[in-house]
Amino acid sequence: MIEHLDGAVIPTGFDVPVEPLRRAAHYTGEPGCIAEARSFAAHFVDQLRTEWCARIDERTGGEVMLVVSELVTNADRHSNGPYILELEGTDSAVTVCVYDSSDALPLRFPKDPERIGHHGLEIVHAVAAEVTAERVPVGKRVRARLALGE
16 A cells, blocks of 8 residues: 655555456367366466465365366367356455357256266355356356355
8 A cells, every 4th residue: 555645655565456366268178178277277366365365265265176177167068169268356256257159058957966967057056156157249158256255
């Protein structure tokens, strides 16, 4: 923070960033893309801890990674082309967005412990504060916001 007193600029401590940290990556769907997306997200979380002093403990960091894994895996499996992972964060929240070329909105199945597979969106809803899916001109966007420090 900087105070302005009688024309003098006096540094008073740590300056907090004004704009959220934003990063995006494009993936082709080739083998290894999901692992690359997880690595990209891990670097983003580390950067958020450093630049925003975000309090992201191991559990919350794991939840961010889980949401990235589930949304990127769904895009990889259900779209007919490349997809984009977009991350945005502050000291209070992380938003994970995945854009893909399919305009079919994802289905959230009811809880069923005997069902094999199709639990991804159920998991995302369990850990995220908010989940939305919408059609966009290129296909769809699935967005999950995770609150930090709760």
